[in-house]
Amino acid sequence: MLASAMTTLALMQPAMAVEAQTFVDRIAAVYKLGGYDIAFGPATLDGDTVTVDGATVTVAGMEGEPWKIDTELTFTGVADADDGGFTAEAMTVPDIDTEFSQDPVGRLTLTDISATDIYLPPEDKINTTALLEAVGSLTTGPLKITRNGADFLAIDAIEAVNEFTYDAEDALENIASTFSVSGIWADLTAMAAEDPQAGPVIEALGLQQIKGDINQSMTWGMKDGHLVVDQFLFDFADVGAIDFKADISGFTPAVLDKISALESASADATSEEAQAQQMMVGMELLQALTLTGSSIRYDDAGLAPKLLDMFAAQSGTDRAQFVEGLKAMAPQLIGQAGVKELTDLVVPAVNAFLDDPQSIEIAVKPASPTTLLVLSAAAANPAGLISAVGLAVNANQPAAE
Incomplete structure (x- = not known):
C-alpha cells in the first residue's frame, strides 16, 4: 500500500507541474492581446496555490527595456472554471524594497500588492473581452521613494476596481470601473537645490511640496460600446485640478480589435495595398465611434x-x-x-x-x-x-x- 501510494504521488507530480505551467501560459496568452509579452519563471502547484518564480515583462514598443520581476508571484484559490478556463481568488507579491539608481541613490518601497477575482478563459476563447474581465481589482498599500535617504515621493494607496455584469447567456455586458491614487505627496526641495534652472521656478511657484489625488470613474457597455468617463480628475492642493469627461458610443471590443489591427498594420504599411487597407480600417473606426x-x-x-x-x-x-x-x-x-x-x-x-x-x-x-x-x-x-x-x-x- 505504501509503495502504491508513493508511486501514485510520483505520477501526480508531473501532472501538477504541467497544470501550473498551463495556468501561467494562459495568463501570458491573455495579456499578449494587451501588448504585454510575459515570460514567467518556473511554476509549481501546491493544493490550490500556484507559485511562480519571477517573470520578465516586455511592453510592445519598448522591447529594449524589459521589466524583470525578481520575486515570487503567488496565486491562491486557483480552480478550473466551468467553461474550461481558470479562476484564482488572488495574486499577491511580496513587499518590494529595492534600490533603482545610484546617483542620486534611489530606493523604492511598495507594500500590500494584490490582485483579486482573476479569470482566464479557455484557450480557444482568448479575446479582447477576456482581457477586459481578467482582473476584478488591483490594489497596493503605501509606496515611498527616497533620494539619497531623503523622502522624495509617497503615495498612500493605489486601487483599481472593476465590477462586471453579465447577460442571461453569461456574456460580459457592462463594466463599472474606478481608479484612484490617494495621498500623493512629493518634496521637490532637493531637486530645486540641485538644478539651477528648475530651482527658481519651483520656489516662485511654491512647489517645494505638493499634495493631491487622482480619481477616475467610468462605465462601459460591451454591446453598444457606450463608454462614459464620469471623472478623470487630477486634484492637487494649492495648485489646481484638471478633470476630463467623455461620452462615446460604439467603442466595442470589436472596435478594440480593429484598433489593434490598425496599429499592427501601421508598422508594415510600406506597400500601397497595406496603406489602402490601413485607410479602410481607419474609416471603419471613424464610422463606428459616435461622440455625444x-x-x-x-x-x-x-x-x-x-x-x-x-x-x-x-x-x-x-x-x-x-x-x-x-x-x-x-x-x-x-x-x-x-x-x-x-x-x-x-x-x-x-x-x-x-x-x-x-x-x-x-x-x-x-x-x-x-x-x-x-x-x-x-x-x-x-x-x-x-x-x-x-x-x-x-x-x-x-x-x-
Missing part, C-alpha cells in the same frame, strides 16, 4: 496667479501690465488659424481667465450624437466643424452637473 460629448476643465487653486507673477517679473513688468499684453496678443495668436469664429469663441474666455484665474473649460457637445466620420468630413470647413461639435470655451463658470 466631452470636456476638459481646469480649476485653479493658486498656480495660475503665481505663473503670471513669475512671467511678469521675468519680463521686467508688473502682473497687470503683463496680463494686458497677453490679452492684446491673444487675438493675433488665435487668429493665425484663420477662423474668425474660433477667435470670437476663445478670446473672451481667455481674457476673463487672465483677469481673474478661477477656471477654464473646453467642451464639445454636438446637437445630437454624431459619428467621428461625419465630424472629420466637417473639418474641411473649420467654422462648420465648430458648429458641428458644439464647441464651447468658458471661463470662471460653475462646473456642469
Whole structure:
C-alpha cells in the first residue's frame, strides 16, 4: 500500500507541474492581446496555490527595456472554471524594497500588492473581452521613494476596481470601473537645490511640496460600446485640478480589435495595398465611434496667479501690465488659424481667465450624437466643424452637473 501510494504521488507530480505551467501560459496568452509579452519563471502547484518564480515583462514598443520581476508571484484559490478556463481568488507579491539608481541613490518601497477575482478563459476563447474581465481589482498599500535617504515621493494607496455584469447567456455586458491614487505627496526641495534652472521656478511657484489625488470613474457597455468617463480628475492642493469627461458610443471590443489591427498594420504599411487597407480600417473606426460629448476643465487653486507673477517679473513688468499684453496678443495668436469664429469663441474666455484665474473649460457637445466620420468630413470647413461639435470655451463658470 505504501509503495502504491508513493508511486501514485510520483505520477501526480508531473501532472501538477504541467497544470501550473498551463495556468501561467494562459495568463501570458491573455495579456499578449494587451501588448504585454510575459515570460514567467518556473511554476509549481501546491493544493490550490500556484507559485511562480519571477517573470520578465516586455511592453510592445519598448522591447529594449524589459521589466524583470525578481520575486515570487503567488496565486491562491486557483480552480478550473466551468467553461474550461481558470479562476484564482488572488495574486499577491511580496513587499518590494529595492534600490533603482545610484546617483542620486534611489530606493523604492511598495507594500500590500494584490490582485483579486482573476479569470482566464479557455484557450480557444482568448479575446479582447477576456482581457477586459481578467482582473476584478488591483490594489497596493503605501509606496515611498527616497533620494539619497531623503523622502522624495509617497503615495498612500493605489486601487483599481472593476465590477462586471453579465447577460442571461453569461456574456460580459457592462463594466463599472474606478481608479484612484490617494495621498500623493512629493518634496521637490532637493531637486530645486540641485538644478539651477528648475530651482527658481519651483520656489516662485511654491512647489517645494505638493499634495493631491487622482480619481477616475467610468462605465462601459460591451454591446453598444457606450463608454462614459464620469471623472478623470487630477486634484492637487494649492495648485489646481484638471478633470476630463467623455461620452462615446460604439467603442466595442470589436472596435478594440480593429484598433489593434490598425496599429499592427501601421508598422508594415510600406506597400500601397497595406496603406489602402490601413485607410479602410481607419474609416471603419471613424464610422463606428459616435461622440455625444466631452470636456476638459481646469480649476485653479493658486498656480495660475503665481505663473503670471513669475512671467511678469521675468519680463521686467508688473502682473497687470503683463496680463494686458497677453490679452492684446491673444487675438493675433488665435487668429493665425484663420477662423474668425474660433477667435470670437476663445478670446473672451481667455481674457476673463487672465483677469481673474478661477477656471477654464473646453467642451464639445454636438446637437445630437454624431459619428467621428461625419465630424472629420466637417473639418474641411473649420467654422462648420465648430458648429458641428458644439464647441464651447468658458471661463470662471460653475462646473456642469
